[in-house]
Amino acid sequence: MAGPLVVDHPLLERHLAVLRAAGTSRETFRHALGEAAAILAYEAMRDLPTRPVEVRTPLATMTGATPALPIVVVAVLRAGLGMVDGFLRAVPEAAIGHLGMQRDEGTLQPRGYYESLPDAITEATVFVVDPMLATGGSALAALGRLREAGAGDLRLVCLVAAPEGVAAVQAAHPDVPIVVGAVDERLDERGFIVPGLGDAGDRLFGTD
Numbered sequence: 001m002a003g004p005l006v007v008d009h010p011l012l013e014r015h016l017a018v019l020r021a022a023g024t025s026r027e028t029f030r031h032a033l034g035e036a037a038a039i040l041a042y043e044a045m046r047d048l049p050t051r052p053v054e055v056r057t058p059l060a061t062m063t064g065a066t067p068a069l070p071i072v073v074v075a076v077l078r079a080g081l082g083m084v085d086g087f088l089r090a091v092p093e094a095a096i097g098h099l100g101m102q103r104d105e106g107t108l109q110p111r112g113y114y115e116s117l118p119d120a121i122t123e124a125t126v127f128v129v130d131p132m133l134a135t136g137g138s139a140l141a142a143l144g145r146l147r148e149a150g151a152g153d154l155r156l157v158c159l160v161a162a163p164e165g166v167a168a169v170q171a172a173h174p175d176v177p178i179v180v181g182a183v184d185e186r187l188d189e190r191g192f193i194v195p196g197l198g199d200a201g202d203r204l205f206g207t208d
């Protein structure tokens with residue numbers, strides 16, 4: 001089985017360094033997360049199928065290309081919201097779905113609390129976005145729910161992953177490509193990614 005695609009780009013590394021730093025302000029964290037998400041979006045869409053389109057330039061008619069399928073971005077709440085704008089820079093027309101997942105701090109199990117999914121997920125390329133892939137519980141719940149709802153072409157895009165989370169997703173969904181900015185060393189006893197960047201949702205929304 002192929003491993004995750006770890007995006008290798010100096011600008012992404014710079015944003016990751018900013019996001020990891022404990023002293024980064026909320027404003028700068030939000031900005032860096034959006035910029036990092038845009039880079040991940042471009043890489044995650046590199047192999048999108050395309051269809052030909054006829055283009056009339058000022059001088060001639062030629063054949064160009066455009067993505068063959070609609071694109072849907074599904075944000076895993078809350079932290080996934082911080083990646084949506086970056087994706088929309090690449091595909092402003094994308095429909096956006098939301099899945100509320102709250103990880104219990106004791107059991108580390110996710111609890112679904114909200115769902116809003118565009119009808120288009122059944123015919124679209126669907127990008128599930130969440131900055132953190134830790135145990136993989138939230139991603140598994142999100143991907144499982146999307147499969148139930150009829151999504152076919154699913155991809156998971158995360159900023160930072162733990163090896164445990166990558167393995168869990170690959171075991172349950174071997175057909176779902178995983179695109180990440182970094183795979184870190186491990187999880188700690190609280191289920192936090194080490195070195196990681198802390199709790200992305202809390203840092204993004206000021207609830208830490």
Ligand code: PRP
Pocket residue numbers: 076077078079080101102103104108110130131132133134135136137138139165191199200201202
């Ligand atoms: C965090 C993070 C992921 C999840 C990762 O969200 O944003 O969704 O935990 O952990 P897992 O892989 O072990 O499931 P959290 O549940 O803290 O919610 P939040 O985004 O609202 O902060």
